[in-house]
Amino acid sequence: MIIRGGRLLDLETRAAPFQDILVADGRIIQVGNPGLDAPATAEAIDAAGLLRHPGLVKAHTHGMFNLCKGMSDRSSLELLLVNAPAMIAQHSAEMKHLSTYLGAVEMLMKGCTACCDLTFGFPFATIDEMVAIGQAYIDAGMRAVVAPSLADRSFYKAIPGLLDHIPSSLKAATAQHGSSSPHDGIRMMGQLLRDWPHERDRVSLGIAPVIPLHCSDGLMTDCADLAREYAVVLHSHVAESKVQAVSSLTAYGNTMTAHLDSLGLLGPNFTVAHGVWLDDDDMRRLADNGSSVAHCAGSNMRLGCGIADARRMIELGVNLAIGTDSANCSDNQNMYEAMRYASMASNVRGPDYRRWLSSPEIIRAATQGGAYALGFGDIGKIAPGYRADIVFIDLNSTNWMPLNDPANQLVLAEDGTGPKHVIVNGAFVVKDRRHRSCNLEDLSVRVEAARERLMELTLPARNVGAALEKIVGDFCIGLARRHYHIERYAAPLGQ
Numbered sequence: 001m002i003i004r005g006g007r008l009l010d011l012e013t014r015a016a017p018f019q020d021i022l023v024a025d026g027r028i029i030q031v032g033n034p035g036l037d038a039p040a041t042a043e044a045i046d047a048a049g050l051l052r053h054p055g056l057v058k059a060h061t062h063g064m065f066n067l068c069k070g071m072s073d074r075s076s077l078e079l080l081l082v083n084a085p086a087m088i089a090q091h092s093a094e095m096k097h098l099s100t101y102l103g104a105v106e107m108l109m110k111g112c113t114a115c116c117d118l119t120f121g122f123p124f125a126t127i128d129e130m131v132a133i134g135q136a137y138i139d140a141g142m143r144a145v146v147a148p149s150l151a152d153r154s155f156y157k158a159i160p161g162l163l164d165h166i167p168s169s170l171k172a173a174t175a176q177h178g179s180s181s182p183h184d185g186i187r188m189m190g191q192l193l194r195d196w197p198h199e200r201d202r203v204s205l206g207i208a209p210v211i212p213l214h215c216s217d218g219l220m221t222d223c224a225d226l227a228r229e230y231a232v233v234l235h236s237h238v239a240e241s242k243v244q245a246v247s248s249l250t251a252y253g254n255t256m257t258a259h260l261d262s263l264g265l266l267g268p269n270f271t272v273a274h275g276v277w278l279d280d281d282d283m284r285r286l287a288d289n290g291s292s293v294a295h296c297a298g299s300n301m302r303l304g305c306g307i308a309d310a311r312r313m314i315e316l317g318v319n320l321a322i323g324t325d326s327a328n329c330s331d332n333q334n335m336y337e338a339m340r341y342a343s344m345a346s347n348v349r350g351p352d353y354r355r356w357l358s359s360p361e362i363i364r365a366a367t368q369g370g371a372y373a374l375g376f377g378d379i380g381k382i383a384p385g386y387r388a389d390i391v392f393i394d395l396n397s398t399n400w401m402p403l404n405d406p407a408n409q410l411v412l413a414e415d416g417t418g419p420k421h422v423i424v425n426g427a428f429v430v431k432d433r434r435h436r437s438c439n440l441e442d443l444s445v446r447v448e449a450a451r452e453r454l455m456e457l458t459l460p461a462r463n464v465g466a467a468l469e470k471i472v473g474d475f476c477i478g479l480a481r482r483h484y485h486i487e488r489y490a491a492p493l494g495q
């Protein structure tokens with residue numbers, strides 16, 4: 001395949017010169033000036049009027065919640081955790097595939113070609129269902145790391161003191177809140193790692209102790225051992241909310257990151273999702289171990305978790321990547337929006353504009369930074385040797401008229417409507433703004449039917465969630481009002 005006539009985003013110069021791209025066997029062979037030599041047999045692709053950028057790499061999402069977009073208003077992370085397990089526990093095998101596939105199609109149509117999906121774990125998915133979840137990405141034509149959630153402690157036991165506030169009439173309903181025995185979870189994860197049938201450069205596995213407070217130390221060290229044995233990534237929600245940060249001091253006598261460090265979890269394969277309440281020492285530990293942070297500024301604002309200090313992460317040497325988080329707190333799966341949020345969130349941290357994230361820094365995080373976090377060494381760039389995962393933005397769009405600074409416009413103007421074509425591994429998955437194998441009308445019928453069924457199945461759980469909302473809400477607001485040695489809220493407490 002020889003792609004001619006289009007512009008190519010160049011982050012170094014903030015320009016978009018005309019360049020040809022030669023692709024063979026799914027990889028980029030050469031990038032060069034117009035008129036690049038190509039074999040006579042190469043298929044010619046006309047990219048006139050199009051800007052090409054590397055497929056965006058999303059470092060954090062949850063495919064299991066794609067049927068839940070727009071379901072909550074004014075929900076904190078902790079209230080989300082009250083309701084979420086019951087919602088996903090009711091997914092049939094078909095719904096698991098459907099939910100994942102729906103998100104994959106959305107991401108591809110919005111320029112994202114790879115993601116890390118912290119998805120159903122054990123309980124709530126069998127090995128066969130996990131394989132089907134991986135198949136959903138293959139069916140959609142997307143690259144992914146699928147990391148099943150592992151936990152052996154319920155949300156109510158994870159937050160010290162919370163269970164004492166749950167009335168006895170509701171305690172039974174909270175007992176099995178999405179956790180499995182540590183032995184069962186690790187055994188299933190090991191089996192999955194051994195038997196995974198998918199090509200690992202398309203859909204690989206990761207290991208996700210979901211939130212450290214929800215996992216015993218033994219479970220987390222078992223996760224680290226498995227990750228070493230199978231050379232896969234580790235992924236966890238770390239210091240996402242102030243409730244987690246304060247609770248870690250109570251549970252561990254230390255920050256969550258320092259505790260993970262003491263257990264040997266940090267390494268180049270480790271990604272912190274969120275990291276809003278990381279202090280300098282936490283960031284240094286992550287940097288010293290070559291670890292990543294998946295910065296999800298939109299979710300952090302949506303759930304009121306605060307504003308992460310992404311500049312400080314970069315300064316101290318942490319690999320910065322970008323995520324949206326899931327559809328029940330994002331709610332679309334739009335990486336352009338995630339980049340824009342990362343930019344805006346950085347700017348409102350303070351007046352020194354020299355510390356704000358620049359557009360090229362954000363694009364690097366959303367491509368190369370994500371590729372590193374996912375453990376895919378050959379995506380995230382349009383350069384010889386890299387996989388041909390390429391997005392073609394239509395410059396005949398009002399977002400791009402006029403073409404001033406392509407890096408700024410990708411972060412600040414593009415809204416997800418621009419991708420005209422998307423290729424993954426050198427093959428078109430989106431062409432002329434249509435997903436090549438997905439009929440959106442048919443998908444909509446299946447999704448609506450699943451939604452109706454879920455509404456019936458989850459009614460009892462939603463009633464329990466409603467009964468618990470005020471109790472959990474009040475308790476967690478109290479925790480979040482406690483002193484912590486760093487501040488990540490936009491306004492001082494009490495204002």
Ligand SMILES: [Zn+2]
Nearest residue numbers: 237273325326
């Ligand atoms: Zn998350």
